[in-house]
Amino acid sequence: MQLQTLSLLNYKNFDSRTFDFDSRINCFVGLNGVGKTNVLDAIYHLSYGKSYFNPITTQNIKHGEEFFVIEGQYEKQERPEKIVVSAKRGQKKIIKRNGKAYEKFSEHIGFLPLVIISPSDRDLIVEGSDTRRKFMDGVISQGDSEYLRALIAYKKVLEQRNSLLKYFAANQTFNQDTLDIYNMQLEEYGSLIHARRVDFIAEFSPIFLKRYEVISNSKEEVQLVYKSQLHDTKLLDLLQQNLQKDKITQYTNFGTHKDDLLFQIDGHPIKKFGSQGQQKSFLIALKLAQFDFLKAQSKEQPILLLDDIFDKLDEDRVAQIISLVDNEDFGQLFISDTHASRTEAVVKEVSKSYKMFAL
Numbered sequence: 001m002q003l004q005t006l007s008l009l010n011y012k013n014f015d016s017r018t019f020d021f022d023s024r025i026n027c028f029v030g031l032n033g034v035g036k037t038n039v040l041d042a043i044y045h046l047s048y049g050k051s052y053f054n055p056i057t058t059q060n061i062k063h064g065e066e067f068f069v070i071e072g073q074y075e076k077q078e079r080p081e082k083i084v085v086s087a088k089r090g091q092k093k094i095i096k097r098n099g100k101a102y103e104k105f106s107e108h109i110g111f112l113p114l115v116i117i118s119p120s121d122r123d124l125i126v127e128g129s130d131t132r133r134k135f136m137d138g139v140i141s142q143g144d145s146e147y148l149r150a151l152i153a154y155k156k157v158l159e160q161r162n163s164l165l166k167y168f169a170a171n172q173t174f175n176q177d178t179l180d181i182y183n184m185q186l187e188e189y190g191s192l193i194h195a196r197r198v199d200f201i202a203e204f205s206p207i208f209l210k211r212y213e214v215i216s217n218s219k220e221e222v223q224l225v226y227k228s229q230l231h232d233t234k235l236l237d238l239l240q241q242n243l244q245k246d247k248i249t250q251y252t253n254f255g256t257h258k259d260d261l262l263f264q265i266d267g268h269p270i271k272k273f274g275s276q277g278q279q280k281s282f283l284i285a286l287k288l289a290q291f292d293f294l295k296a297q298s299k300e301q302p303i304l305l306l307d308d309i310f311d312k313l314d315e316d317r318v319a320q321i322i323s324l325v326d327n328e329d330f331g332q333l334f335i336s337d338t339h340a341s342r343t344e345a346v347v348k349e350v351s352k353s354y355k356m357f358a359l
Helices: 036-048 119-126 129-143 145-171 176-216 235-241 243-249 276-298 315-325 340-350
Strands: 002-011 014-020 025-029 067-076 079-088 094-097 114-117 222-227 260-265 303-306 333-337 354-358
Touching: 002 036, 025 036, 025 340, 036 067, 036 079, 036 114, 036 303, 036 333, 114 276, 119 129, 119 276, 129 145, 129 176, 129 260, 129 276, 145 176, 145 243, 176 222, 176 235, 176 276, 235 243, 260 276, 333 340, 340 354
Parallel strands: 025 333, 025 354, 114 303, 303 333
Antiparallel strands: 002 014, 002 067, 067 079, 079 094, 222 260
16 A cells, blocks of 8 residues: 555645655655644544544644645555545534545544554653553554444443433432443443453564564563453443442443553553663554554555654664665655754665655
8 A cells, every 4th residue: 555645735834735755765854843744644644534643623724724635645455545634614524535425434444554653652651541542442443343333332322421420410310220221331332342452452462572572672571461440340240339439420430441551661660660762662662563463454554654753763773663664564654854864864774765855
C-alpha cells in the first residue's frame, strides 16, 4: 500500500497544498511551526478519521476558514483508492472512499493501516490508564471490527448507566429492573472486550519483547501487563456487588473502562524506574511491534510516520530505525525534522529512494 498524492485545503496552517510522494521515504523539513507535523497528522487523519494530536474537529480547520478537506490518492493491492476527509463548522465530518461516504466511520478503521511514532507518545508512560487503553483499543480495532463495535456499544451503555445513576440520586428514586438491563448489556460487551484484550496481549507481548531487545541492546527485562478487574470476577457480579458504591458516586466504578496496560522494567513501573533512554526504547519498540502486529493482521505494509524523531533520539539510533524501515519488511515512511542536511545524510546512508519537502 502506498500514498501517492496528498492534497490539503484549509487544514491547520495550510491554505492549499499538494504533495506527490516517493514510494519509500518522504522527509518534511523546516523550522518549528511551519507545518511538518501537520502534514503527518493529515496522513494519520486519512487512516483513522481523526487527528492524532487534536481530536476536536473544528480546531483542525484553518483559522478564519469554514471547512477543511484532506484528499489522499492511494495504491492498495494494485488498485487506486481515493480517500477524502472533510469537515465544515456546525456540520458532521464526512469520510468518503472513491466518492462514496461511509455511513459509519468505524467501517473505515483498518482499511489503511498506519503507525505513528511521535514525541507525544511519552503520554503513554506519564498519563493515566485511559491513554494506554486507547492505544490497546486502537491496535486491536484496526483488524477486528467486532471488537470495535463492542467498544462503541459498551461506551454508549456505560454513559446511559451513569446517567441513570445520576437520575436516581437527583430524584431520590431507584429501579433495579432498569439498571439490570444496562448491567446485562455491559456484561455482554465487556466480557468480549476483556477476552479480546487478553488474547491481544498474549500475541502482542512476544513481538514487543523482540523489538525491544533489538533496539535497546540491553539486558533488562521489560513487560507489558494487562490489568483488569475482570480477570477473576465476572462483570455482572462486580456490578451487583458494588451497587452501593455506584449509587453514592453516581458512576460505574467497575468494568473494562477501568482496565490498564502496565509498562514495566525489571518488574517495576518504567515511569519511575526507567531511564530516559529506556523509556524511549520502550515506546519505539511498542510502536514497531504495533507495525508488525498490523502487518500480520492486514496482510499488507502499514504506512509509518516518524514525527520529529531526532528530537528524542541520537542520529545513530535514528539511522538504525530508518535502516530497519528500509528493508522488505517495511513499506512507505514519512519523516519530519528541523534540519534538512541531518535528515538527508541519514536517509542517504540507508536508502536510494527518497524525497525531501522543504516547508
